Amino acid sequence: MAAPSLSRFVETGRKIICVGRNYAAHAAELGNTIPAEPIIFLKPTTAFITEGTPIRAPPGCNNLHHEVELGVVISRPGRDIPESSAMDHVGGYTLALDMTARDLQDAAKKKGAPWTLAKMFDTSCPVSGFLGRDEVPDPHNFRLWLKVNDEMRQDGNTSDMIFKIPALLSYISRYMSLQEGDLVLTGTPSGVGPVQGGDVITCGLSDGSSTDKVNMSFTVAEGI
Incomplete structure (x- = not known):
């Protein structure tokens, strides 16, 4: 049974660790090569929002994209964690969005600069409630879907992750210690695309049954 505090990971977690290009089809749609090892970047916990708060584009952004992801909530701290025992450090899961200022990201890439401003802005990590491990028996076989204004945009499965x-x-954990409440975003399937002010993003996570384990909805604030 997960510690009660894990359900409050939005308040207690110290960092959001994100994985880029972890689905081959998504890498291809952006013209990127499939990575030989995980691509890691960070968001601050000030990026978190929950339902009822609008998503806002950062200054200078005119091309805001949605990316739906499975998030892993850490229950046990650790460093240099062996793969064989890594799942012992998982307390549960959440549905998450990695909102991306694509134009800012593209400009940074051209300069050879970090993606930081394109990924870490306030409201860039909308999340659902917490799902305990017992509610997600196989996290590598879950459907991830996302609609914008009822139009299906993303419809993938976590079985397609390049790195499990x-x-x-x-x-x-070879590079940074994992701490209780930390959130690891595991990458997005193909179908990412732009949203405009007033759009409604709805997304869900299911195990193949007709009922989602969790879903959530967010409105994009006017201004882009």
Whole structure:
């Protein structure tokens, strides 16, 4: 049973660790090569929002994209975690969005600069409630879907991850300690695309049944 505090990961977590290009089809749609090892970047916890708060584009952004992801909530601290025991550090899961200022990201890439401003802005990490491990028996076989104004944009499965959760946690923990309440975003399937002010993003996570384990909805604030 997960510690009660894990359900409050938005308040207690110290960092959001994100994985880029972890689905081959998504890498291809952006013209990127498939990575030989995980691509890691960070968001601050000030990026978190929950339902009822609008998503806002950062200054200078005219091309805001949605990316739906499975988030892994860490229950046990660790460093240099072996893959064989990595799942022992997982307390549960959440549905998440990695909102991306694509124009700012593209400009940074051209300069050879970090993606930071394109990924870490306030409201860039909308999340659902917490799902305990017992509610997600196989995190590598879950449907992730996302609609914008009722139009299906993303419809993938976590089975298509290039790097599975144990490999990600082991790799990340070689470089930084994982702490209770930390959130690891595991990458997005193909179908990412732009949203405009007033759009409604709805997304869900299901195990193949007709009922989602969790879903959530967010409105994009006017201004882009």
